[in-house]
Amino acid sequence: MGAGHPPIQVNEVWGRQDRSGQSQKVKVHQAVSPRDGGPTPYSYNASGSGKKPLGSCASCWAFTAAATVEGRLAKNSQQLTSLSEQNLVDCAKSYQDEGCNAGWVNEAYKYIKENGIESSSTYPYKAKKESCKFNQQDSVGTISSYKSSWSATEEEMMTLVADHGPISVYVFMSKAFMEFKGSGIFDDSNCNKDVNHAVTVVGYVNNANESYWIIKNSFGKGWGDNGYMKMIMFKNMCSITTHIHYLTA
Numbered sequence: 001m002g003a004g005h006p007p008i009q010v011n012e013v014w015g016r017q018d019r020s021g022q023s024q025k026v027k028v029h030q031a032v033s034p035r036d037g038g039p040t041p042y043s044y045n046a047s048g049s050g051k052k053p054l055g056s057c058a059s060c061w062a063f064t065a066a067a068t069v070e071g072r073l074a075k076n077s078q079q080l081t082s083l084s085e086q087n088l089v090d091c092a093k094s095y096q097d098e099g100c101n102a103g104w105v106n107e108a109y110k111y112i113k114e115n116g117i118e119s120s121s122t123y124p125y126k127a128k129k130e131s132c133k134f135n136q137q138d139s140v141g142t143i144s145s146y147k148s149s150w151s152a153t154e155e156e157m158m159t160l161v162a163d164h165g166p167i168s169v170y171v172f173m174s175k176a177f178m179e180f181k182g183s184g185i186f187d188d189s190n191c192n193k194d195v196n197h198a199v200t201v202v203g204y205v206n207n208a209n210e211s212y213w214i215i216k217n218s219f220g221k222g223w224g225d226n227g228y229m230k231m232i233m234f235k236n237m238c239s240i241t242t243h244i245h246y247l248t249a
Contacts, residue, residue: 053127053218053219053220054085054127054218054219055127056100056127056128057089057100057127057128057129058100058101058102059088059099059100059127060198060199060218061088061097061102061103061104061105061108061198062085062086062088062089062092062097062108063085063198063200064105064168064169064198064199064218065085065112065168065245066084066085066088066108066117067083067166067200067216068105068166068167068168068200068245068246068247069112069141069143069247070082070083071166071200072143072165072166072247073140073141081119081141082119082120082121083117083119083120083140083141084117084118084119084123084124084125085120085125086123086124086125086126086130087117087118087134088108088111088112088117090130090132090133091111091115091132092107092108092111095107095108095110097111099129100127100128100129106148109146109245109247112142112143113142113144113145113146115136115139116136116139116140116141117139117141117142118134118135118138118140119138119140122135122138123138143247143249145247145248146246146247146248147245147246148245149245149246150242150243150244151241152244154233154236154240154241157213157244158204160244160246161203164247164248165247166200166201166202166203166216167200167244168198168200168244168245169198169201169241169243169244169245170195170196170197170198170199170242170243171191171195171197171198171237171239171240172191172194172196172197172238173196173197173238174190174191174193175190176188176190176191177191177238178219180223180224180229181222181223181224182224182225183225183230185210185212185230185231185232186237187232187235187237188237188238191237191238191239192237192238194239195242195243199215199218200215200216200217201213201214201240202215202216202228204233205230206233211233211234212230212231212233213230213231213232213233214228214229214230215228215229215230215231216228217229
């Protein structure tokens with residue numbers, strides 16, 4: 001693991017006005033497009049699932065599904081809404097997701113496409129599975145299409161992030177990954193086994209000096225750099241290229 005790197009930088013841009021006429025701030029990471037080398041912003045929820053711990057509930061699949069949909073909605077509207085992971089935990093069982101006993105991001109996408117999803121304010125996270133309380137009238141968004149890749153290069157991943165915004169990936173959690181803290185670039189030769197955890201890629205840096213993914217986790221703000229990690233690129237670190245899910249519209 002690297003050390004001595006500056007913390008992940010967050011910039012603020014002004015989005016369009018809301019109904020009250022007040023401009024809404026959307027926080028974005030600055031990343032680099034693989035085609036033109038210029039800065040491209042990718043939205044993430046700075047107050048949401050990166051800093052909110054999933055607790056003893058194995059709901060990482062719901063956290064990254066919600067995070068990528070948050071990013072898509074924010075990219076389209078420039079307004080940021082924290083989406084409800086609990087909505088997915090409670091209600092997506094018929095979509096092959098098992099609440100606090102793991103699940104699949106693509107099935108969570110299917111649920112959101114067919115039903116919509118509530119915000120965290122109307123359907124807060126409880127870190128345990130409960131009966132489904134979804135109210136269609138409280139849904140704040142939906143999606144129309146998504147895709148999955150079971151084998152990709154990291155160059156292809158960069159294009160996906162540049163074209164579609166945040167993407168969901170499954171990774172292997174080594175001991176060093178689980179215990180990671182700080183702003184250094186994560187590089188662990190033992191993080192190379194079959195995947196067992198889902199996270200969100202919200203951006204990347206790729207230049208002559210350094211190359212890394214910006215990972216948003218669901219372990220709370222005490223993990224990594226305030227809930228985020230810089231993960232080294234071009235080593236398929238933690239098997240990051242093997243299970244990828246992303247929104248196309």
